[in-house]
Amino acid sequence: MDAPKEIxxxxxxxxxxxxxxxxxxxxxxxxxxxxxxxxxxxxxxxxAADDTVRMQKLLESEDEVLDCGPAGTxxxxxxxxxxxxxxxQLLTGSQRMKERPIGILVxxxxxxxxxxxxxxKEGYPPLRIGYSALDKSDRVSIAADTSSQYISSLLMxxxxxxxxxxxxxxxxxxxxxxxxxxxxxxxxxxVHHHWEGQTIVINPQTYDSRPFxxxxxxxxxxxxxxxxxxxxxADLRIDGLFEDSLQGDAVVSKLYEDFGVTTTxxxxxxxxxxxAGTPPPPLFEHDFVECPDxxxxxxxxxxxxxxxxxxxxxxxxxxxxxxRVKAMKAELGKLGVSLYKIPPRxxxxxxxxxxxxxxxxxxxxxxxxFSTYHDHRMAMALAPLALLHPVRIEHPExxxxxxxxxxxxxxxxxxx
Numbered sequence: 038m039d040a041p042k043e044i045x046x047x048x049x050x051x052x053x054x055x056x057x058x059x060x061x062x063x064x065x066x067x068x069x070x071x072x073x074x075x076x077x078x079x080x081x082x083x084x085a086a087d088d089t090v091r092m093q094k095l096l097e098s099e100d101e102v103l104d105c106g107p108a109g110t111x112x113x114x115x116x117x118x119x120x121x122x123x124x125x126q127l128l129t130g131s132q133r134m135k136e137r138p139i140g141i142l143v144x145x146x147x148x149x150x151x152x153x154x155x156x157x158k159e160g161y162p163p164l165r166i167g168y169s170a171l172d173k174s175d176r177v178s179i180a181a182d183t184s185s186q187y188i189s190s191l192l193m194x195x196x197x198x199x200x201x202x203x204x205x206x207x208x209x210x211x212x213x214x215x216x217x218x219x220x221x222x223x224x225x226x227x228v229h230h231h232w233e234g235q236t237i238v239i240n241p242q243t244y245d246s247r248p249f250x251x252x253x254x255x256x257x258x259x260x261x262x263x264x265x266x267x268x269x270x271a272d273l274r275i276d277g278l279f280e281d282s283l284q285g286d287a288v289v290s291k292l293y294e295d296f297g298v299t300t301t302x303x304x305x306x307x308x309x310x311x312x313a314g315t316p317p318p319p320l321f322e323h324d325f326v327e328c329p330d331x332x333x334x335x336x337x338x339x340x341x342x343x344x345x346x347x348x349x350x351x352x353x354x355x356x357x358x359x360x361r362v363k364a365m366k367a368e369l370g371k372l373g374v375s376l377y378k379i380p381p382r383x384x385x386x387x388x389x390x391x392x393x394x395x396x397x398x399x400x401x402x403x404x405x406x407f408s409t410y411h412d413h414r415m416a417m418a419l420a421p422l423a424l425l426h427p428v429r430i431e432h433p434e435x436x437x438x439x440x441x442x443x444x445x446x447x448x449x450x451x452x453x
Contacts, residue, residue, distance in 0.1 A: 041406060054275075120146055150172055200241060262338075290307070296321075320346075368419060
């Protein structure tokens with residue numbers, strides 16, 4: 038593992054021009070759809086991110102043991118896909134992956150007739166998966182507040198099933214933009230669907246073979262919005278992003294307007310600016326249910342500027358690469374910033390779980406060393422605080438999971 042990385046900034050306006058890596062979420066969906074498409078197709082703009090490289094290798098592998106490492110999206114997508122592949126495979130992963138539940142997806146696939154056994158602990162990876170026609174049923178119900186990756190795994194498999202799939206989402210739907218992303222990509226490849234209430238209906242169809250280009254990653258863009266908000270003045274051009282995006286995290290351009298960061302769309306991407314002397318808002322409030330991957334970024338921004346935060350929709354963060362809420366609470370605590378759960382009685386009868394954040398980052402004691410918990414987003418969310426004071430990031434190599442060029446791109450902006 039790499040030694041802790043110390044990050045510093047000399048000060049002054051933040052200016053620069055870069056091109057972002059392709060979206061991991063889109064790339065992994067494209068790779069799975071290609072594997073399900075007769076004849077395959079060409080994919081342009083695939084990032085060198087660990088998750089994407091791993092997904093591509095495992096789809097092409099004929100090994101009986103397939104190791105997803107820490108790649109959650111890869112694991113969940115392959116769980117469905119391997120049910121339709123001849124032979125028996127053992128699908129495993131890192132120690133953290135073995136602590137991340139998979140039972141909801143396994144139960145859904147078993148309803149369809151899947152041959153899946155737990156190789157170790159009930160409800161968790163690794164899985165032993167055999168081939169099945171998946172013709173036992175064409176109806177599945179799944180909790181709508183579960184991971185969208187479970188739902189997307191079932192949806193992309195659906196058109197290849199003997200009688201298609203009627204997938205009912207029970208309760209409040211979380212991460213809806215990721216479900217829409219999956220359905221939009223399936224439409225791009227000629228697979229149609231329709232909604233009946235909260236049931237998504239997909240008839241048996243064949244994916245069309247056509248070239249595909251992966252757009253840049255709005256989750257990665259969030260770190261540059263955070264940098265702009267924390268800078269005394271900012272003028273950044275970022276290529277590869279588009280206003281009409283499949284990604285729910287594109288909402289980041291709207292959220293950072295509260296911090297004085299404006300976005301102009303260009304033929305190449307975006308131009309973000311923050312004028313000198315822009316005051317931060319006293320309070321930032323947001324429901325992250327449709328964009329959980331940018332929650333940590335906003336928490337770090339609020340900490341750096343001393344903005345009080347009120348957050349909801351964080352429920353999917355507890356089962357990511359780490360418990361991201363617990364991890365952010367620990368790391369922001371090193372700066373004297375508190376992140377805490379508001380007692381349910383104070384939320385009234387809404388049933389919504391709120392978290393509050395208070396305090397402004399205090400660097401008086403020493404240069405903070407942030408732990409990353411094997412989580413790429415912890416490293417990238419906390420790194421922008423270097424604009425205010427030098428910081429150290431433990432295990433900086435974790436960014437290779439989704440954005441291997443991150444540290445080099447920061448260096449291009451004068452952040453050493």
